[in-house]
Amino acid sequence: MNPLLTHDGLPAFGAIRPEHVEPAVRAQLESNRKTLAAVLAGGERSFGAVVEPLERMHHRLNRTWSPVSHLNAVMNNEPLRSAYTSCLPLISEYQTELGQNETLYAAYQQIARHEGNRLDASQRKLIDNALRDFRLAGVALDEARKARFKELMQTLARLQAKFEENVLDCAAAWSKQVTDEAQLAGLPQAVIARARATAATRKLDGWVLTLDQPTYLAVLTHATDSGLRRELYEAWSTRASDRGPQAGRFDNTAMVEDILRARHEAATVLGFANYTEFSLATKMASSPREVREFLEELAAHCVPVARRELAELEAFAGARLEAWDIPYWAERLQRERFSISDDELRPYFPLPRVLEGMFAVASQLYGVSFRERSGVELWHGEARFFDLANAAGEPLGGFYLDPYARAQKRSGAWMDECIGRLELESVRELPVAYLVCNFLPPVAPRPALLTHDEVVTLFHEFGHGLHHLLTRARYPSIAGINGVPWDAVELPSQFMENYAWSEEVLPRISGHIDTGAALPPEMVRRLKGSRTFQAGMRAVRQLEFALFDLRLHSEYDPARGSRLPEILAEVRTRVAVVRHPEFNRFAHSFGHIFAGGYAAGYYSYKWAEVLAADAFAAFEEAGVFDGATARRFVDSILSRGGSRDAMEAFVEFRGRKPDIQPLLRQFGMAA
Numbered sequence: 001m002n003p004l005l006t007h008d009g010l011p012a013f014g015a016i017r018p019e020h021v022e023p024a025v026r027a028q029l030e031s032n033r034k035t036l037a038a039v040l041a042g043g044e045r046s047f048g049a050v051v052e053p054l055e056r057m058h059h060r061l062n063r064t065w066s067p068v069s070h071l072n073a074v075m076n077n078e079p080l081r082s083a084y085t086s087c088l089p090l091i092s093e094y095q096t097e098l099g100q101n102e103t104l105y106a107a108y109q110q111i112a113r114h115e116g117n118r119l120d121a122s123q124r125k126l127i128d129n130a131l132r133d134f135r136l137a138g139v140a141l142d143e144a145r146k147a148r149f150k151e152l153m154q155t156l157a158r159l160q161a162k163f164e165e166n167v168l169d170c171a172a173a174w175s176k177q178v179t180d181e182a183q184l185a186g187l188p189q190a191v192i193a194r195a196r197a198t199a200a201t202r203k204l205d206g207w208v209l210t211l212d213q214p215t216y217l218a219v220l221t222h223a224t225d226s227g228l229r230r231e232l233y234e235a236w237s238t239r240a241s242d243r244g245p246q247a248g249r250f251d252n253t254a255m256v257e258d259i260l261r262a263r264h265e266a267a268t269v270l271g272f273a274n275y276t277e278f279s280l281a282t283k284m285a286s287s288p289r290e291v292r293e294f295l296e297e298l299a300a301h302c303v304p305v306a307r308r309e310l311a312e313l314e315a316f317a318g319a320r321l322e323a324w325d326i327p328y329w330a331e332r333l334q335r336e337r338f339s340i341s342d343d344e345l346r347p348y349f350p351l352p353r354v355l356e357g358m359f360a361v362a363s364q365l366y367g368v369s370f371r372e373r374s375g376v377e378l379w380h381g382e383a384r385f386f387d388l389a390n391a392a393g394e395p396l397g398g399f400y401l402d403p404y405a406r407a408q409k410r411s412g413a414w415m416d417e418c419i420g421r422l423e424l425e426s427v428r429e430l431p432v433a434y435l436v437c438n439f440l441p442p443v444a445p446r447p448a449l450l451t452h453d454e455v456v457t458l459f460h461e462f463g464h465g466l467h468h469l470l471t472r473a474r475y476p477s478i479a480g481i482n483g484v485p486w487d488a489v490e491l492p493s494q495f496m497e498n499y500a501w502s503e504e505v506l507p508r509i510s511g512h513i514d515t516g517a518a519l520p521p522e523m524v525r526r527l528k529g530s531r532t533f534q535a536g537m538r539a540v541r542q543l544e545f546a547l548f549d550l551r552l553h554s555e556y557d558p559a560r561g562s563r564l565p566e567i568l569a570e571v572r573t574r575v576a577v578v579r580h581p582e583f584n585r586f587a588h589s590f591g592h593i594f595a596g597g598y599a600a601g602y603y604s605y606k607w608a609e610v611l612a613a614d615a616f617a618a619f620e621e622a623g624v625f626d627g628a629t630a631r632r633f634v635d636s637i638l639s640r641g642g643s644r645d646a647m648e649a650f651v652e653f654r655g656r657k658p659d660i661q662p663l664l665r666q667f668g669m670a671a
């Protein structure tokens with residue numbers, strides 16, 4: 001029996017082999033197609049006869065596919081990767097087929113019309129979401145438009161991939177040989193050692209610096225040689241453009257125009273005025289104007305603070321600072337003010353202590369308990385499994401924790417769905433999550449020691465995990481994080497981060513590895529100071545990106561083209577405080593919006609931060625462990641998943657719409 005087709009209990013990670021992947025996916029897709037055909041042939045158009053079987057079949061496909069994409073991310077190897085990659089087109093073809101299925105669309109429309117009043121609110125929301133997604137996939141278009149829409153989607157996929165490729169190729173084609181060690185002064189030893197090794201591999205003397213993010217950031221932050229900083233800054237900020245050391249070689253200028261033109265046309269084919277409206281159709285924010293006003297209101301508060309911070313930094317440096325000087329001087333000022341290093345912090349945050357404290361926080365807030373389960377099949381000896389139960393001891397679900405960095409594991413940290421919650425008359429399944437991090441592995445006999453950054457990351461992913469596990473939604477497509485708008489999905493995770501900074505919580509999650517002592521108050525003070533350090537300058541940078549992205553996609557006009565340089569210049573005049581040199585071409589490598597999923601959505605970062613800070617403020621007002629507030633938070637937000645409009649849910653919890661003041665306070669910028 002193929003272990004990927006056994007859908008009871010937890011995945012049999014010990015038994016899954018790369019050769020199981022494609023046959024399982026093909027079999028599951030075939031079975032789903034049969035189910036769909038039978039459902040549609042059946043003729044009955046009711047929630048129970050159409051939607052429930054479809055929810056079950058999505059659930060089964062996810063049970064087959066989730067362990068595969070998980071293993072591909074945490075235990076990558078060549079046979080697995082090729083099995084995984086070979087299934088991607090199969091799945092995307094299946095999804096397109098579903099999204100374009102007119103009979104199915106008509107069935108959902110009929111259910112909405114005839115049964116709408118008898119459905120409960122979450123069932124109606126599920127149907128509304130599905131109808132919206134059908135329309136966004138172009139199902140309601142006439143044949144000519146449908147064909148054009150499909151063509152535009154394919155063009156966009158190709159252009160966006162090429163955009164990213166140009167950025168990577170341009171960076172890979174650049175390097176700098178250094179033969180005078182003095183030029184490397186200030187750089188961390190690890191960076192110097194790597195530059196040495198790169199030179200050796202290329203059979204060159206001295207050191208070779210490459211244009212990757214860690215090297216770039218290390219040079220900008222630590223190199224005392226301002227000439228070296230400027231050189232890397234120029235190479236980095238002109239990637240894939242018409243300027244800089246590789247001007248014109250990998251130029252994305254035309255690509256950007258083509259991408260914006262295709263997006264605009266695709267949006268108008270679907271009946272939207274511009275691509276921003278299309279992007280917002282699935283988000284919590286309701287209109288381009290609302291987003292713009294939101295960003296401008298934040299900017300009005302942050303710009304004066306950022307200007308002050310820059311003036312202060314220049315006074316400290318005793319000079320007018322160029323763009324490539326700022327990270328370097330900021331680092332020095334921060335060290336002088338708050339001097340607190342990761343090496344000082346690590347001994348206070350042994351992983352077992354942090355986990356125990358974090359679970360205690362969740363128990364106190366939500367009345368849940370955690371118990372590690374042994375004997376669970378795992379993909380690696382470092383992974384663990386925890387069961388989650390409610391106050392009455394009834395099981396709610398569980399999660400895997402895979403904490404340490406290792407080869408074959410994707411970088412970063414994330415929460416992903418292993419099993420979604422499903423509750424139908426015939427079947428009931430509890431949610432299961434993966435929490436994956438890349439912490440420094442322990443050195444025996446000591447446990448892993450975390451930096452405070454890593455503690456915050458753990459709380460963040462745990463927040464996503466609680467969103468997935470505390471859901472009460474009965475259908476997988478609206479349970480946990482599913483169906484939650486992109487600009488609201490980071491609310492529970494960023495909310496949870498606040499606990500890792502709380503003075504009430506820090507003593508419970510810290511305990512010195514040798515003495516057991518909690519983090520001393522003086523270190524707490526310095527740690528918290530570093531959180532708000534130059535918050536204004538960091539915020540205006542994000543606002544610059546967000547406003548640029550928003551205006552570019554809202555104001556696109558086929559007759560005039562993108563007007564990218566003009567819009568960027570206008571945005572910078574309003575919100576930027578750093579003086580960007582004329583050659584700066586940051587947009588040419590802005591993959592978030594030109595290659596990734598953040599197009600007309602970059603504002604989501606700030607939007608979710610505001611939601612999270614405002615939600616946490618409700619707890620600060622009542623006490624960070626206030627039981628009534630926590631119950632309301634679970635009832636209105638954590639348990640709801642995508643079963644309810646995100647703004648309505650927020651208003652139900654907070655009694656009003658989101659307010660930016662708590663975020664400003666959090667970063668020491670309140671009026």
Ligand code: ZN
Pocket residue numbers: 460464490493
């Ligand atoms: Zn997140």
